[in-house]
Amino acid sequence: MFSRPFRVKSNTAIKGSDRRKLKADISTAFPSLSADELSELVPNKDELNVVKIYAHKGDAVTLYVLHKNPLFFELEKRLYPTVYVLWRYPALLPAFETWPPVLQKLIGGADLMLPGVVVPSVGLPDVKQGDCCAVTLVNNRAPVAVGTAAVSSAEMHSLGLKGRGVCVLHTYMDNLWAFGDKTGPPSLPDAETEGQGVNGKACEVNEEEEEEVEKFAEEEQSPTETVPNQACCGIEELSLAEQEKGQKDNEEEEGNQDDQKMPQEIMDALLLQCFLHALKCKVKKSELPLLTSTFLRNHMFSCCPSGKQLDIKKSSYKKLSKFLQAMQQQYNLVRVKELTKGVESIVEVDWKNQELHSFTVPEGTGVEAAAVQEGGEETPYHPPEITTLYSVSARLEPLFLDTNKRKGTILQPAEVRKIVTDYVKKNELVDENNKNFVTINPTLCDCLLEKSEYQEVESLKWDDLFSRTMGRMQECYQVVFPGQAPIKKKGHIEPIDISVASRGSNKKVTLIKNLEVYGLDPTVVATVLQHRVQASSVLQPIPGSKDKVLVQIQGNQIHQVGNLLLDHYQIPRKYIQGLDKAPKGGKKK
Known part of the structure; x- marks a missing residue:
């Protein structure tokens, strides 16, 4: 559950009464700990902090941190030890062994599957469903993961060691581990198997076996860092700093220096590059005021270098509004204003700004100005692929x-x-x-x-x-726009909705919404329609909907709107709703 970053709500020093209660709770949860060991884990005088966090899925978790290392985490009123505690007391929990290649999958958020469990000569540990347990690697007793037993030991045997074995909550190298001092696991060989493999056999895993072992771990749909393969007979006896140094040297020799940056820093730099590129080459003064969502979708995305994907959620800003606020405050390049409630627009651009003037457009990013289309559309529209x-x-x-x-x-x-x-x-x-x-x-x-x-x-x-x-x-459904990452959402895709309403003295107006779902700029569509039917058009915010606006044009223009969407933008008819409301006698499309 800590495979993705979590949000810290509070970080306070523990009170005396709470310290005593914590020690009692630990003693109850883990009765094998002696009084001296409890005093080491919860000392009377050393500073012990209580950190309340929210995991990426919204779970409320309480951490107990000593000397900057999280020792225990509490989830749904149940205490679990971290790997930092288990490295000091490796026998604290019953442990299941697995192969080193499986560790990469566990770090990514996968559970430990029973086919990947190595059964020692003494048999599996005796656990009941829901019991807290640990995961170790072959020939090293230092646990690398903490979780709960998915089924009892008896059921594991009756299932023929198939299915889920351990529901993993926390692992070495995840974000909870990174909240501490980031030390690596110690080398704690089992006395019975020291110098040997399982059941006395040499521990060698060839490439084919590694591929087979990786299938034992169940993939989760969440991004994760790639963890270097550990030695086949346990984690190599190198300090984490030495491993990272060696890895960094190798990557620098290969010319992959960008990979050393934090992913957020890389995305922040890409955002700034696309932002400056879009202002310098794409946006025209005549377009202002420009919807911020349109600026991102039609201008910034088109400036993204090939082979890369622009994703604001992976940046430190998280939201487009925060990014534009930062650009306004730091560089004074743009001025963003809420012209209508809930809808922000770029109302001013400082074209003489030194930051913009000195920006050099990267090579190979397609800076050629596209021919201006009808209504001022700068880039040709390509309908999305919908699956x-x-x-x-x-x-x-x-x-x-x-x-x-x-x-x-x-x-x-x-x-x-x-x-x-x-x-x-x-x-x-x-x-x-x-x-x-x-x-x-x-x-x-x-x-x-x-x-x-x-x-x-x-x-x-x-x-x-x-x-x-x-x-x-x-x-x-999945929507794929050219040059952008696929977007997957549950439910049915919203169709472009065309309707006719009455305004004032029984005057008709045509309303169009959900254009943004298909990558269409409402401003451009409104301008094109205005020229085609020679009638005024306005944009209105849709109540309760962010980054969406309604196009309103005078008269019953469903026939013209249908022609534009079907012929010019090539939107499939099944994704357009309301074409049957065209005026009688009009040409049916």
């Missing part, structure tokens, strides 16, 4: 377990069909008498049938099987 996806629901999770697709995993329709087909063939469910039918087993019954069908339906046609599966998954 329907499906998310695994809780009800269907048993059907996808063999492929480690957990609840919430987003899949292409072809992937869903393949997984269902493979499941049917693996379980030999194809009807022997009629290959067009699939026999319903208990899993398919629970996942796909209604209660009234349990006793009646014994088989389904392939098409019915697939349609029922898709129907019980949550529909999602």
Whole structure:
């Protein structure tokens, strides 16, 4: 749960009464600790801090920090030791062994899967479901992860060591570890296996075995740093500083100096570059005032160098408004103003600013000015590629377990069909008498049938099987704009909505919304329509919606709007709503 950065809410010194309570709670949770060991962990005089944080998923967590190292974290009124404590007391928790390559997956937020657990000669540790336990690497007793047992030891054996073994909460090299002094794990060889591999065999892992072992760890959809492979028989006996130094030297020799920067610093630098590039080469004075969302989407994104992706959420600013405020305060380059409630616009640009004047456009970023299109559109519009996806629901999770697709995993329709087909063939469910039918087993019954069908339906046609599966998954969609990272969202994509309303003395106006969803600039669309139909147009904020505006143009202009969206912008008809409200007698599109 600490694979991504967390937010610190407060950091205060612990009170005397709370110190005593903490010591009592630790003693209750970990009765194997002696009185002297408790006093070392919770000393009477040394400064001990209580740090309250919010994990990236919103979980409230309390940390207890001694000498700048987090010793314990409390989640849902339960105490867990950090790796810093376990390196001092490695026998504090029952531990499961795994191979070093699996550590990279655990750091990324994956759970420890049972196929990746190494069973020692004495057998698995005796745990019950939910018990706090640790994860170690082969031939090193120093724990590298902390979590809870997904099932009991008895169930692990009955399952044939398949499925999830440990639900990992905290690992070496995650953000909780980085909150401390960042020391590396000590080398604590097991007396029984020192100098040997598992069961007395030399511990050698070739490339093919490493690839197979990596499959044991279940991937999570969250970014993580790449951790160098450790020695196959445990973590190499080098200090963390020596490892980092050696790694840095190698990367500098390879010319990868940019990788030494923090990801936020790299994204901040890219933001500034695209910002200056857009102001210098893309924005025209006639465009002002310019919606900040339009400036980002149509100008800054187009200035992003090929091979790189602009993502404000990965910068230190997190939001476009904060970034523009910083540019206004630090460089006095632009002036941002809220012209309408909830909608910010760039109202002024200092074209003579020294920072802008001295900026040199990087080579290979496509600085050639595009031919001005109708209505002042500077760059040709390319409709996004929209794909329907499906998310695994809780009800269907048993059907996808063999492929480690957990609840919430987003899949292409072809992937869903393949997984269902493979499941049917693996379980030999194809009807022997009629290959067009699939026999319903208990899993398919629970996942796909209604209660009234349990006793009646014994088989389904392939098409019915697939349609029922898709129907019980949550529909999602992916939007890919040229040169930008794919955007995945749950639910149905909002169509461009065209409607007609009455204003004043029964005067008609045409309203258009959701243009931004398809990468269209409402300002440009309004200008083009204004020229086409020779009628006035205005932009209005949509209540309760950020970075979206409504285009309003005089008269019933649905026919012209339809022509513009279908022919000029090439938006598929199925993503446009309201074309049927065109005036009678108008040419149907």
